[in-house]
Amino acid sequence: MLTKTQGIVISYxxxxxxxxxxxxxxxxxxxxxxxxxxxxxxxxxxxxxxxxPLTLLDLEVYHKPGKGLHRISEAKCFFPYQAIPFDIAKSSLALFLSEVLSKVLKEEEANPALFEFLSHSMQYLDRAESNFENFHLQFLWQLAAFLGFGAGNAAEFYQQLKAAGCIVPNFTELDALIHADYGHPIVLHRAERKELLAGMLNYYQLHMENFGEIRSLQILQEVLA
Known part of the structure; x- marks a missing residue:
């Protein structure tokens, strides 16, 4: 069956x-x-x-339910990136997030709200001129809610990490960060951002089987240092 849809490339x-x-x-x-x-x-x-990875596409695809591999009839960008491929900080963020998404997106069913979140987030990152250094932290927090294991607030997040024996990030303004819109200026030192990201990834490991290590993490931390 030939189907029209929008899509975001996760990996190849x-x-x-x-x-x-x-x-x-x-x-x-x-x-x-x-x-x-x-x-x-x-x-x-x-x-x-x-x-x-993370290219936003308009697609016409031959899709047959229950079949493992499908075919693409037509593909074109509906939002060509102007900055992500050329800005090392943005491209490093995109590489990191594409690796995370490749581990957590498993459902073969429509979730328009999740797709809209992914599309909106990547368009924001491409357009942002400043204050995007915490983007990945806010993205991971919101993504967890779409995946069904989001914490209601910072206290619940910390409690789950502590109960699992994980190192708990020492950042008292987490609620301000996670409830702010993308681009809202919240100052984090490099060590605080690194510690909080480690906590986020530990949280994903608690809730996602076989989540494992993120190979692009070291590159991201070096670029955002």
């Missing part, structure tokens, strides 16, 4: 000589996997740039 991997397998979180079908044949050849219908 090479397949054979010129093809790739692409994981896309779609507005209509949740997480879906597509095979894109010949995309790494000179005569490709779609260019590789379309399938970089």
């Amino acid at each position: 991997m090479r397949y054979r000589e010129t093809s790739i397998l692409v994981n896309v979180y779609t507005a209509e079908m949740g997480i879906s996997s597509y095979i894109e044949n010949g995309v790494r050849s000179a005569k490709a219908k779609h260019k590789m740039a379309l399938f970089q």
